[in-house]
Amino acid sequence: MSDRLPSMDTLNYSVGTSSLGWTLVAWTDNGVCAVLLGDGPAEVIADLEVRFPRVALVEAYSTLVDSIIASIDDPSQPVDAPLDLRGTDLQQRVWRELRTIPVGATASYGEVAKRIGGAPRGAKDVADACAANALAVLVPCHRVIRSNGALAGYRWGVRRKRALLAREARVINCHHAA
Numbered sequence: 001m002s003d004r005l006p007s008m009d010t011l012n013y014s015v016g017t018s019s020l021g022w023t024l025v026a027w028t029d030n031g032v033c034a035v036l037l038g039d040g041p042a043e044v045i046a047d048l049e050v051r052f053p054r055v056a057l058v059e060a061y062s063t064l065v066d067s068i069i070a071s072i073d074d075p076s077q078p079v080d081a082p083l084d085l086r087g088t089d090l091q092q093r094v095w096r097e098l099r100t101i102p103v104g105a106t107a108s109y110g111e112v113a114k115r116i117g118g119a120p121r122g123a124k125d126v127a128d129a130c131a132a133n134a135l136a137v138l139v140p141c142h143r144v145i146r147s148n149g150a151l152a153g154y155r156w157g158v159r160r161k162r163a164l165l166a167r168e169a170r171v172i173n174c175h176h177a178a
Helices: 041-051 063-073 089-098 109-115 123-132 158-177
Strands: 010-018 021-028 031-038 056-059
Touching: 010 031, 010 041, 010 063, 021 041, 021 063, 031 041, 031 063, 041 056, 089 109, 089 123, 109 123
Parallel strands: 010 056
Antiparallel strands: 010 021, 021 031
């Protein structure tokens, strides 16, 4: 796939709340293209406008929005939705790899770089791809940590990253206890 992205004229979106704050879900006919987190509806809509300039935004509703918010609040309820990934070849390789990291597991930026067959700038390229990710939770960049196990930055705040990882750990612990 080339770095040129297919154009789009309109983008459907809906805003709701999850336990992590305001959540915006946007989709095209090809699938979900954004799941954005923030502290208010204006913030997540502004983020969408920056990520998708020159596109007509249409507020709409889909039951998929409820499923994604439920998945944020309870990671034992995974969402199986088509994704409309928009990014460079390298970003898409990173994002596909992130989707293979199981719930409750983590990988370092360097490990992800190795898994995709290398990246020109290694862990830095992986970190940049995570920062460019528009699909919170569905492309789980929150599962990428520093090589020393510490939490690094997260596009939607380290507090949210910590909460997501803690929820996933609880889900894994519940399955092991059962």
